[in-house]
Amino acid sequence: MDDFFSVLKRYKKLVDDHIFAKLPNSHFIPEIENLFEMINDYPRRSGKGLRPSILLIFCQAFGGKIESAINTAAALEIFQNWIVIHDDIEDGSELRRGQPALHVKYGMPLALNAGDALAGKMWELLNDNRDILGSELTLNIIDQFLNMYDKTTAGQHIELSWVQNKRWDLTRDDYFNMCKRKTSWYTCATPALTGAMIAGADEKYNDTITEFGIDLGIAFQIQDDVLNLAGKEEAYGKEIAGDLWEGKRTLITIDLMEKATSEQKEFLRATFDMERTAKKAEDINKIIDLIKEYESLESAIETSIELASKARSSFAGLDSSIDPTQRKVILELIDFMINRKF
Amino acid sequence: MDDFFSVLKRYKKLVDDHIFAKLPNSHFIPEIENLFEMINDYPRRSGKGLRPSILLIFCQAFGGKIESAINTAAALEIFQNWIVIHDDIEDGSELRRGQPALHVKYGMPLALNAGDALAGKMWELLNDNRDILGSELTLNIIDQFLNMYDKTTAGQHIELSWVQNKRWDLTRDDYFNMCKRKTSWYTCATPALTGAMIAGADEKYNDTITEFGIDLGIAFQIQDDVLNLAGKEEAYGKEIAGDLWEGKRTLITIDLMEKATSEQKEFLRATFDMERTAKKAEDINKIIDLIKEYESLESAIETSIELASKARSSFAGLDSSIDPTQRKVILELIDFMINRKF
Numbered sequence: 001m002d003d004f005f006s007v008l009k010r011y012k013k014l015v016d017d018h019i020f021a022k023l024p025n026s027h028f029i030p031e032i033e034n035l036f037e038m039i040n041d042y043p044r045r046s047g048k049g050l051r052p053s054i055l056l057i058f059c060q061a062f063g064g065k066i067e068s069a070i071n072t073a074a075a076l077e078i079f080q081n082w083i084v085i086h087d088d089i090e091d092g093s094e095l096r097r098g099q100p101a102l103h104v105k106y107g108m109p110l111a112l113n114a115g116d117a118l119a120g121k122m123w124e125l126l127n128d129n130r131d132i133l134g135s136e137l138t139l140n141i142i143d144q145f146l147n148m149y150d151k152t153t154a155g156q157h158i159e160l161s162w163v164q165n166k167r168w169d170l171t172r173d174d175y176f177n178m179c180k181r182k183t184s185w186y187t188c189a190t191p192a193l194t195g196a197m198i199a200g201a202d203e204k205y206n207d208t209i210t211e212f213g214i215d216l217g218i219a220f221q222i223q224d225d226v227l228n229l230a231g232k233e234e235a236y237g238k239e240i241a242g243d244l245w246e247g248k249r250t251l252i253t254i255d256l257m258e259k260a261t262s263e264q265k266e267f268l269r270a271t272f273d274m275e276r277t278a279k280k281a282e283d284i285n286k287i288i289d290l291i292k293e294y295e296s297l298e299s300a301i302e303t304s305i306e307l308a309s310k311a312r313s314s315f316a317g318l319d320s321s322i323d324p325t326q327r328k329v330i331l332e333l334i335d336f337m338i339n340r341k342f
Numbered sequence: 343m344d345d346f347f348s349v350l351k352r353y354k355k356l357v358d359d360h361i362f363a364k365l366p367n368s369h370f371i372p373e374i375e376n377l378f379e380m381i382n383d384y385p386r387r388s389g390k391g392l393r394p395s396i397l398l399i400f401c402q403a404f405g406g407k408i409e410s411a412i413n414t415a416a417a418l419e420i421f422q423n424w425i426v427i428h429d430d431i432e433d434g435s436e437l438r439r440g441q442p443a444l445h446v447k448y449g450m451p452l453a454l455n456a457g458d459a460l461a462g463k464m465w466e467l468l469n470d471n472r473d474i475l476g477s478e479l480t481l482n483i484i485d486q487f488l489n490m491y492d493k494t495t496a497g498q499h500i501e502l503s504w505v506q507n508k509r510w511d512l513t514r515d516d517y518f519n520m521c522k523r524k525t526s527w528y529t530c531a532t533p534a535l536t537g538a539m540i541a542g543a544d545e546k547y548n549d550t551i552t553e554f555g556i557d558l559g560i561a562f563q564i565q566d567d568v569l570n571l572a573g574k575e576e577a578y579g580k581e582i583a584g585d586l587w588e589g590k591r592t593l594i595t596i597d598l599m600e601k602a603t604s605e606q607k608e609f610l611r612a613t614f615d616m617e618r619t620a621k622k623a624e625d626i627n628k629i630i631d632l633i634k635e636y637e638s639l640e641s642a643i644e645t646s647i648e649l650a651s652k653a654r655s656s657f658a659g660l661d662s663s664i665d666p667t668q669r670k671v672i673l674e675l676i677d678f679m680i681n682r683k684f
Binding site: 031089119149158 | 373376432449451452454469472480485492
């Protein structure tokens with residue numbers, strides 16, 4: 001996995017350099033300078049840079065150049081950054097990448113607006129593609145981002161609705177339906193598709209790339225849910241067991257809810273659906289014990305391994321025209337998605 | 343003004359028809375159907391349709407056709423709708439167009455996300471221009487929207503910062519600097535510029551149109567602040583004196599703060615910066631009395647009349663190539679902006 005880390009680091013450096021050359025940072029009106037400070041905040045925290053790297057990897061895999069794709073990769077990284085500003089507000093999250101969430105640091109109203117402002121910078125980057133890729137490809141890429149945007153907000157709505165309506169009558173399929181929208185498109189499918197598109201890849205690959213991306217994206221999210229419970233806070237950068245405190249519907253908690261006795265179910269429902277501040281640490285610990293008892297963590301890990309294996313098969317179905325170096329990198333990527341510790 | 347109402351109504355009908363043909367409204371996943379219900383909510387409330395009408399009026403004024411501009415006008419109306427979903431959350435507003443704000447109706451997390459989803463629909467509409475206007479003009483219009491987006495979020499940030507930092511050491515110029523960003527671009531300057539651009543107007547008019555739009559936009563906002571104090575709730579659709587309850591920095595409150603004695607200033611600061619729920623009706627009434635005493639309302643009205651007059655001069659500087667019928671409509675528009683009761 002060390003090899004893949006260094007690949008990721010190299011791509012991330014390129015993307016970051018592009019982002020910080022593009023994001024505004026000074027203004028003669030002090031309040032606007034403060035807004036610029038806010039929109040630079042999350043991008044300056046050390047993320048993995050996974051999504052833009054997938055875009056660049058797929059662009060190179062189909063024979064494209066980094067110079068053509070770097071601006072779109074930067075736009076994708078900006079997407080991730082503004083959407084999590086809003087997510088953190090919606091979920092009442094306290095930490096992001098090891099530091100206080102933006103709304104905790106600056107207050108909700110300014111943070112919400114800064115998320116909007118940063119979203120504007122994403123669209124500006126995409127419009128800048130005009131000089132790099134020409135008008136037609138620029139609009140086609142905007143189309144891909146619109147699809148991703150549409151899917152992500154729909155997935156987020158499903159998840160938030162479950163929390164708001166205290167829904168726990170959920171199946172694994174419900175989870176997959178939510179997760180492929182909320183996570184897979186922007187994490188894998190759109191990066192891979194857009195990278196291939198910039199490289200001028202044949203459209204006949206689109207369905208396979210999409211399937212690959214959907215499966216791998218769900219596998220990635222499950223590993224995120226696993227790390228949330230079993231990871232180390234320094235590496236993971238979010239609060240450990242934060243999902244339990246927030247009452248999040250993950251494959252782990254849905255599995256637990258399915259397996260629990262009716263008495264345990266009652267306890268779980270009551271605890272999960274309490275206001276965060278009303279929850280007690282001992283109840284969270286009791287839930288962690290139940291997760292161990294029912295092996296819900298192990299069951300989730302198994303599912304993520306299966307999905308990664310499906311993604312590997314899809315990828316094998318892609319034509320041999322793929323660059324061999326990048327083929328190796330993509331296989332490492334698949335492993336990384338389910339084995340990562342951060 | 344009755345003539346202008348009927349013009350506005352006619353345009354609004356065309357824009358609404360286009361919007362509701364484009365916004366999605368049914369989905370096999372119930373949660374997503376609920377999201378669609380939410381993004382249709384504000385657009386279905388009876389707004390004035392002022393901004394898209396200005397776009398259509400300017401398009402026709404420069405010889406363009408409604409069919410070419412209707413899709414962009416709809417995107418502009420969608421901009422207004424999603425941005426106020428977020429504004430209402432940021433400001434803690436309770437009413438919008440006479441009904442509970444979206445976050446009051448559905449809860450903050452779902453409303454924030456629905457605002458994002460609706461913003462996506464705006465960009466989708468703009469991308470649809472490709473088939474109507476061709477790729478180049480489509481991207482040029484996106485550029486105009488990006489400028490508007492950038493200005494609006496910056497203006498909103500300035501205003502929110504004032505509230506958060508309890509700033510009252512503000513001048514009229516501070517207000518104009520905030521207001522031209524927060525209101526003028528999306529209310530007047532961008533609609534007029536974009537309408538002219540779709541009509542293929544000569545770029546030499548751009549600076550004059552921009553100046554016209556900036557001045558008229560500030561005049562519009564001042565009239566909004568006036569109506570917030572002196573309007574009728576049924577017509578205005580927002581809570582009367584809501585600005586005072588929210589502690590908003592308007593030309594009226596800034597003027598009052600400048601004119602008040604130091605003892606009164608102390609009372610005003612303390613009251614304005616209190617949490618909304620901690621404020622008392624008698625204190626709000628006392629502030630209303632002070633506004634009367636210092637004639638801050640009258641002073642604001644005077645400023646809006648001056649700005650409208652400046653806008654009229656700018657408009658007179660536009661070439662005689664403007665369609666005479668539309669010239670008359672634009673002069674009526676200017677009057678409407680400062681005399682409207684809703």
